[in-house]
Every structure is written in C-alpha cells, then in structure tokens.
Amino acid sequence: MKFALNIGFSRIAIELKQLLRDREATFWTLAFPIVLMVIFGSVFRNQTLGTLEITFSQYFVAGMIASGMLYTSFQNLAISIPQERDEGALKRLQGLPMPKTSYFIGKIGLVFVTFVGQTIVLIITGILFFGIDLPTEPSAWWRFTWISLLGLVSCTLLGIAFSSVPKSGKGASAVATPIVLVLQFTSGVFFFFGDLPSWMQNFASLFPLKWLTQGMRSVFLPPEAAVLEIAGSFESARTAQVLLLWLVIAAVLATVTFRWNRRGEN
Amino acid sequence: MRNSDLAISARAVKKSYGSTQALIGIDLDLHHGECLALLGPNGAGKTTTTEIFEGYRKRDSGQVSVLGVDPSHGDLQWRSRLGVVLQSAHDLGELKVSEAVAHFGSYFRDPAPTSKLIESVGLIEKADSRVRSLSGGQRRRLDVALGLVGNPELLFLDEPTTGFDPEARRQFWELIESLKARGVTILLTTHYLDEAELLADRVAVIAGGIVVADKSPASMRAETLRTATVSWQESGETKSVETNNPTQTVLELMARFDQEIPGLSITRPTLEDVYLQLVGSHYLGVK
Numbered sequence: 252m253k254f255a256l257n258i259g260f261s262r263i264a265i266e267l268k269q270l271l272r273d274r275e276a277t278f279w280t281l282a283f284p285i286v287l288m289v290i291f292g293s294v295f296r297n298q299t300l301g302t303l304e305i306t307f308s309q310y311f312v313a314g315m316i317a318s319g320m321l322y323t324s325f326q327n328l329a330i331s332i333p334q335e336r337d338e339g340a341l342k343r344l345q346g347l348p349m350p351k352t353s354y355f356i357g358k359i360g361l362v363f364v365t366f367v368g369q370t371i372v373l374i375i376t377g378i379l380f381f382g383i384d385l386p387t388e389p390s391a392w393w394r395f396t397w398i399s400l401l402g403l404v405s406c407t408l409l410g411i412a413f414s415s416v417p418k419s420g421k422g423a424s425a426v427a428t429p430i431v432l433v434l435q436f437t438s439g440v441f442f443f444f445g446d447l448p449s450w451m452q453n454f455a456s457l458f459p460l461k462w463l464t465q466g467m468r469s470v471f472l473p474p475e476a477a478v479l480e481i482a483g484s485f486e487s488a489r490t491a492q493v494l495l496l497w498l499v500i501a502a503v504l505a506t507v508t509f510r511w512n513r514r515g516e517n
Numbered sequence: 518m519r520n521s522d523l524a525i526s527a528r529a530v531k532k533s534y535g536s537t538q539a540l541i542g543i544d545l546d547l548h549h550g551e552c553l554a555l556l557g558p559n560g561a562g563k564t565t566t567t568e569i570f571e572g573y574r575k576r577d578s579g580q581v582s583v584l585g586v587d588p589s590h591g592d593l594q595w596r597s598r599l600g601v602v603l604q605s606a607h608d609l610g611e612l613k614v615s616e617a618v619a620h621f622g623s624y625f626r627d628p629a630p631t632s633k634l635i636e637s638v639g640l641i642e643k644a645d646s647r648v649r650s651l652s653g654g655q656r657r658r659l660d661v662a663l664g665l666v667g668n669p670e671l672l673f674l675d676e677p678t679t680g681f682d683p684e685a686r687r688q689f690w691e692l693i694e695s696l697k698a699r700g701v702t703i704l705l706t707t708h709y710l711d712e713a714e715l716l717a718d719r720v721a722v723i724a725g726g727i728v729v730a731d732k733s734p735a736s737m738r739a740e741t742l743r744t745a746t747v748s749w750q751e752s753g754e755t756k757s758v759e760t761n762n763p764t765q766t767v768l769e770l771m772a773r774f775d776q777e778i779p780g781l782s783i784t785r786p787t788l789e790d791v792y793l794q795l796v797g798s799h800y801l802g803v804k
Contacts, residue, residue: 265616339607
C-alpha cells in the first residue's frame with residue numbers, strides 16, 4: 252500500500268509536469284470555462300431570478316464552477332486516457348511493476364490541481380464581472396471543500412471508467428463531450444433549473460452534476476436563494492448521499508472496466 | 518516444464534483471434550543468459566508470442582513459464598524482473614530524457630543509476646532535451662533505457678532497430694553485446710538477418726503460427742554453403758546450374774570451353790535466401 256502511494260505521488264508530479272509543459276492544453280483548460288462564463292454571464296446579466304436580487308449571471312457562475320469539476324475530471328480523462336492508450340503510454344506502464352492504483356492516484360492528483368487552478372480563475376472572473384461575493388462563513392467553505400472532494404474523486408473515477416468506451420483517442424472527444432453538454436443543459440447550468448420540465452429534472456437528479464451545481468449555489472449564492480430550489484433548500488445531506496453513492500459506483504466501475512490496451516487487443 | 522535453467526519455456530501455445538488462428542502451437546525454450554532472435558514475416562505470430570510471454574495477452578491453451586511464473590498470473594514482483602521494449606510508443610514528449618529515466622526508475626527497488634544508464638545508450642548529450650525533440654533512433658534508445666531501468670534479468674526487444682541508420686544500428690548492437698556480457702537474457706524480435714546473426718546465440722523462425730526452425734546462426738550459415746549456383750554465358754544467353762559440387766561443374770566447363778569461360782560466376786545462397794526458403798516452404802506446405 253505504501254508502495255502504491257509512493258509511486259502514486261511520483262505519478263502526480265510527472266502528470267502535472269507533462270500537462271503544464273503543454274502550454275496550449277494548459278491555456279485552453281483554463282480559458283474555455285471563462286469564455287463560456289463571459290458569454291452566458293453577459294447575455295443574462297440583467298435577468299433576475301424570482302423576486303430576489305440575484306441575477307442569472309450569479310446563478311450561472313455557480314453552475315460553471317460545478318461544470319469545471321466535470322471538465323477537469325470526467326471529460327478530461329475520458330478523452331486523454333484513450334489518447335494515452337493510442338500513444339503506447341499505457342502499454343509501457345502495464346509492463347512496469349506499477350500498481351493500477353498508483354496510476355489512478357496520479358490522475359486524481361492531476362485533476363485536483365487543474366480544478367483548483369481553474370476554479371480560482373473562474374471565481375476571480377465571477378467577482379470582477381458578475382458581482383459574485385465570496386462566502387465569509389467557514390461553514391460555506393467547508394461545504395465547498397467536501398462537495399469538491401466528493402465530486403472530483405467520483406467524476407475522476409467515472410472518467411477512468413468511461414475511458415474504456417471510445418475505441419480510439421480520435422473518437423473519444425466525440426463520445427465524451429455530448430454527455431457533459433447534455434448534463435449541463437439538464438442540470439441547471441445553462442438554464443434555471445426550476446424552469447426545466449420535471450422529467451428533465453428527474454433525469455438530471457440521477458447524475459452528479461445536478462447535485463454539484465446545487466451544492467455550488469449553496470456556497471456562492473446568499474442563503475435566501477434556497478427558496479429558488481425545487482426542494483426549497485440546498486439539500487446538503489441529500490447531496491452528500493448521492494455523491495457518496497456515485498463515488499462507490501465509480502470506484503467499482505473504474506477498477507473493473509479499466510484496461511491498459513485497446514479493445515480486442517488481449 | 519519446471520526446468521530452472523530456462524528463462525522461458527513454452528509448450529503447445531495456441532491463440533486465436535475470432536476465427537483466425539494466430540498461434541497453432543508454439544514450442545520454444547530460452548536459457549538463462551542466452552540471446553534468442555525471433556524471426557518471421559509480419560503476421561506470422563511473433564508479436565502475439567512475445568506478448569503472451571510478457572503477460573500482455575492471454576493464451577487460449579498450452580503451457581508457458583517465464584522466469585518460473587505463468588505470465589497470465591504474473592505479479593508486480595515478477596514484472597520487476599522483466600524489461601520490455603515495445604515496438605512503437607510516442608508518449609512522454611514533454612519530459613526531459615533524464616526525467617523520464619529517473620521517473621520510471623522510481624518504480625523499482627534498485628534501479629540503474631540515471632546518468633550511467635543514459636550514457637550507456639548513447640544519449641548523454643540529450644539528457645536535458647525534451648523527448649519530443651529526439652530523432653527516431655534516439656527515441657528508440659530511450660525506450661531501451663526505460664526497458665533496462667530496473668536491471669532486468671530478462672529483456673524483451675521488439676524490432677529495436679527498425680528505422681535506424683547504419684551507424685545507429687552498429688551502436689545499438691554494441692549496447693546489446695554489453696548487456697549479453699552482463700548475463701542479461703534477451704528475446705529479440707527482428708526482421709534483420711544480419712542483426713540476428715551477429716547478436717543471437719539461437720534463431721527461431723516463426724511462420725504461420727508455429728516455430729518452423731530453431732537453430733544456431735552458424736548452422737543457418739552452414740546451409741548457405743550446401744549448394745551453389747554456377748552461371749556462364751553461352752551462345753548469347755546466360756546459363757546456370759545449381760549444384761552441390763561447383764568445382765566439378767567448373768572443371769567440366771573448362772574442358773568444354775578450352776579457354777576463359779565467358780561470364781563465369783559461382784554464387785552461394787545468402788542467409789536471407791535460407792530464411793526465405795524456410796518461411797516459403799512452410800507456407801507451401803500449408804497449401
């Protein structure tokens with residue numbers, strides 16, 4: 252176990268090194284959510300929600316931070332792992348005395364650092380342009396921390412599991428991106444969740460993103476915004492349960508379905 | 518089967534992909550400290566065979582023991598005794614050569630010292646260069662360094678010199694010779710007969726999913742001396758005779774021509790001819 256952890260940390264360092272040196276990839280990882288935030292935020296700038304003094308822009312910033320979690324974990328890995336498979340990187344690793352867990356730890360670390368970087372940039376943009384206030388109570392930051400941790404680990408493992416689905420690195424983006432988009436549309440990122448038809452709300456409630464966006468609203472919107480939620484509250488306990496359940500499912504799926512080689516190559 | 522002299526022992530190994538039988542029944546032994554060259558046309562089953570030994574693929578049936586372990590149940594401890602140099606990898610582009618070697622070394626209890634290893638594969642001037650800036654041959658040498666980083670007992674080299682210029686190949690051969698001198702057991706897959714003849718203690722030819730020949734390079738070389746082709750010019754055309762006694766043929770010709778024999782040449786089959794005949798006769802036999 253100690254061995255797996257040591258190599259795992261060594262993998263985090265090497266994964267980060269490789270990402271940060273790829274300037275283009277680093278730039279777009281950070282810039283893409285900001286571009287989206289600026290476009291959507293500007294369109295709905297004057298649109299307030301209900302009778303509250305909350306604009307859709309603010310609502311959207313919370314949604315984008317949650318989406319950033321899905322980008323940096325699920326979407327990123329669902330695309331980059333099949334590419335690594337094509338490059339022969341995974342085959343090389345398979346031939347080395349490295350536990351699978353160490354590879355997973357490396358990916359989780361990579362995702363964490365990317366998410367933190369992306370979120371800092373998103374929050375700064377939100378504060379500067381869309382009147383977002385940083386929460387002051389420690390309880391809000393505590394919520395932010397556990398929601399992010401649960402969300403990132405489960406979506407990282409889901410990304411690892413999903414990486415076995417695309418046949419090649421070339422097609423990976425075409426398979427993974429629509430899933431993220433559909434979840435964003437149905438989970439209250441691009442639209443106000445309360446306006447969606449109830450079947451769509453029910454569908455979204457099955458997946459983590461709805462709970463992550465709701466959780467981020469509980470952090471970045473004032474407490475009175477809870478009345479905008481379907482349940483009339485931010486449902487912290489429920490969020491924790493759903494994310495934990497997904498964490499278990501994702502861990503099992505990742506361990507069982509992960510493959511070093513392409514399909515048909517064994 | 519449990520012969521401890523053997524680094525690799527394979528008996529009646531079969532493997533099919535769908536309805537295609539890739540391996541019909543491979544029997545192969547590799548002794549400790551030996552270098553075995555695996556030859557064969559593309560699609561003959563070389564890669565499938567080595568990947569079964571490396572634990573990358575599962576066999577359908579037959580028995581395999583690699584360093585005393587069945588590769589389909591090989592654990593990390595077993596893996597740490599192997600070095601694998603695969604055919605084509607184009608990963609690690611953003612890392613420096615020294616970083617890549619040091620990183621993979623960290624997976625082993627007792628890795629080879631980074632700078633010494635880089636020097637031994639002739640990349641010392643490139644130690645601080647990004648991997649993506651390396652030429653094809655340099656990349657290949659990095660792959661070999663990464664295969665050696667754990668001081669393996671058994672090294673798999675899959676077509677290591679494909680795409681090398683003659684100078685790079687020569688350097689590479691020296692590297693392999695030095696590994697052999699250190700007692701590393703090597704399974705070398707190659708398309709180059711000169712490489713096999715120079716490096717290998719034994720040559721196994723795989724064709725159509727079975728081993729069609731398993732002999733020393735010297736005995737393959739000896740076969741090139743069994744026959745000769747004598748050819749000459751006569752009445753405006755080239756005539757030739759294949760014979761086991763070329764001297765006798767030339768004597769007869771001398772008697773007939775009574776002077777210089779026009780366009781006389783005596784040629785022996787090359788190693789390549791012997792190889793092609795081995796492979797060809799197998800496929801003819803199958804038909």
